[in-house]
Amino acid sequence: MIIILIIGVVLGIVLGLYIPIVPQAYVKLLSVALMASLDTVFGGIRAVKEGCYDSQVFISGFFVNGIFAAFLCYCGIRLGIDLYYVAVLAFGLRIFDNIAIIRRLYLKK
Amino acid sequence: MLKGKQAKILLFIVCVILGTMLSTQFRSAEQARNTIAQERAENLVEKLKAAEKENKIMAEKVKKMEDKSGNEALAKEIQNLKSKAGEIPMTGPGIQVTVDDSKVVHKPGENPNLYIIHDDDLLRLINELRAAGAEAISINKERLLDVSEIRCAGPTVSVNNNRFSPPYIIVAIGKPETLDSALRLRGGVIETLKFWGISVEVEKSDKLTVPAFKGTRHYEYAKPQISSKEGETK
Numbered sequence: 001m002i003i004i005l006i007i008g009v010v011l012g013i014v015l016g017l018y019i020p021i022v023p024q025a026y027v028k029l030l031s032v033a034l035m036a037s038l039d040t041v042f043g044g045i046r047a048v049k050e051g052c053y054d055s056q057v058f059i060s061g062f063f064v065n066g067i068f069a070a071f072l073c074y075c076g077i078r079l080g081i082d083l084y085y086v087a088v089l090a091f092g093l094r095i096f097d098n099i100a101i102i103r104r105l106y107l108k109k
Numbered sequence: 110m111l112k113g114k115q116a117k118i119l120l121f122i123v124c125v126i127l128g129t130m131l132s133t134q135f136r137s138a139e140q141a142r143n144t145i146a147q148e149r150a151e152n153l154v155e156k157l158k159a160a161e162k163e164n165k166i167m168a169e170k171v172k173k174m175e176d177k178s179g180n181e182a183l184a185k186e187i188q189n190l191k192s193k194a195g196e197i198p199m200t201g202p203g204i205q206v207t208v209d210d211s212k213v214v215h216k217p218g219e220n221p222n223l224y225i226i227h228d229d230d231l232l233r234l235i236n237e238l239r240a241a242g243a244e245a246i247s248i249n250k251e252r253l254l255d256v257s258e259i260r261c262a263g264p265t266v267s268v269n270n271n272r273f274s275p276p277y278i279i280v281a282i283g284k285p286e287t288l289d290s291a292l293r294l295r296g297g298v299i300e301t302l303k304f305w306g307i308s309v310e311v312e313k314s315d316k317l318t319v320p321a322f323k324g325t326r327h328y329e330y331a332k333p334q335i336s337s338k339e340g341e342t343k
Contacts, residue, residue, distance in 0.1 A: 001117070008121045012128020019129070021137045030137070034130045041127065055116035062123050 028077070028084050029070040035091035036069035037062055042098035049105040195254045195322040199245040203282035204289055205312045206234065210275045213306030224305050226275055228261040233298050234279060234309075235259065241291030243281035245319040249273045252322040269324050285313040 022030050040062045047053040069087050076083025175187060191197050208231070211224035235253065238246060246253045251268045253259075258267065265272040281288055289311055292299050299309045 004117065004121055005124045008124025009128040009131075012125040012130075013132040014128075015125065016129040016132030017136070019133065021140055022133060024137070024141060027134075027137050027141065030130065030134055034134050037127055037130060041123075055120065059116075059119045059123060062126075 029073050032073040032084060032087045032091075033066040033070040035088055035095075036065040039091045039094050039098070040065050042095050042102070046098045046102050046105070049102055195245070195252050198318055198321045199282055200316060200318045201244070201282045202285050202313075202315045203243070203245075203280065203317045204285050204292075205314060205317060206238075206279040206281070206292070207308075207310040207312075208234070208275065208277045208279070208302070209308045211306035212308070224307070226266075226277065226302075226307055228259050228266050230298075230302060230307070231259050231266060231277060231279075234292070237291050237294075237298050238279070238281045238283070238288055241283065241288045243283040243288055245282045247280045247319040249278055250320050252320055254322050256324075256326050257322075269322075280317050280319050282317055282319055285315075289313055 040058065043061070044053065044058040047058070069091070073084050073087055076086075175184065188197070192199065208226055210226055213224060215221050215224050231248065235246060235248075248259070248268045251257070251271055251273075253268070257269050260267045262272050265274045266277070267273075291297070292309075292311060294300075299311075302309050
């Protein structure tokens with residue numbers, strides 16, 4: 001299972017090298033979406049470790065979080081509010097939290 | 110809960126999307142880093158090249174036109190006017206004055222401004238040289254003409270819109286002895302400056318060169334008054 005996932009990521013990276021680059025104006029949106037997605041992924045790993053993983057929650061969370069984060073950031077740009085930094089900060093904090101918990105769960109085993 | 114196979118496929122898609130986002134983001138970040146600095150520099154270089162090219166073409170045009178006129182008297186007149194307008198480098202005997210900031214360590218509580226050269230010091234030097242009959246003057250290779258300014262620009266002095274920092278080298282073409290003694294008058298410029306320790310070195314020379322005026326002059330407001338009778342112009 002893990003191998004399949006790794007292959008998927010590698011395939012995605014290779015694919016990303018060939019598709020056109022996002023225009024400068026939208027780089028911030030993509031980066032927020034990426035942070036949200038990463039947050040979901042780490043949350044998912046944590047859930048697996050805790051034994052309460054639900055693929056439906058994970059997959060829906062992955063897409064909805066990413067899209068919604070980008071949308072919020074877009075609204076922020078339109079309104080002149082730097083929601084970008086807020087989103088990056090919040091997701092960054094959560095990712096670190098999740099990593100810490102994952103680490104503990106691994107060590108406990 | 111989704112069924113096993115379906116969940117796996119969806120997870121795989123999620124991973125592919127994650128990887129794509131990662132590498133796209135990486136690439137656009139890389140590009141952003143390169144472009145902002147580079148694009149500007151490249152742009153400027155291109156503009157500079159274009160301007161230089163245009164300048165060259167124009168200079169050639171001018172030369173061609175001058176040659177075309179053919180008339181020797183006219184060419185002579187042009188040369189004469191050009192040298193009067195400061196568009197030709199001038200050479201001849203004169204003096205070279207090197208002015209540098211004071212090396213004296215000023216006492217605490219004293220105004221350090223007194224020990225450095227200011228625009229008005231240079232102006233006084235130039236004024237003295239002009240009064241002594243200097244025919245062509247330059248500061249740090251910038252020809253001084255009627256349109257040239259000598260102006261304080263922070264720690265530097267701006268001449269012909271170019272900024273210079275000490276030492277300032279003033280070249281004046283004229284009778285070396287007269288120019289030299291004009292500066293060395295008792296109570297004159299050099300004596301005043303020496304008091305503050307500002308070094309002024311005067312060197313007489315038989316052959317000095319004053320470069321041509323590199324800037325341009327254009328009249329936006331001033332227009333020549335054309336009148337039929339000479340006496341009418343006041």
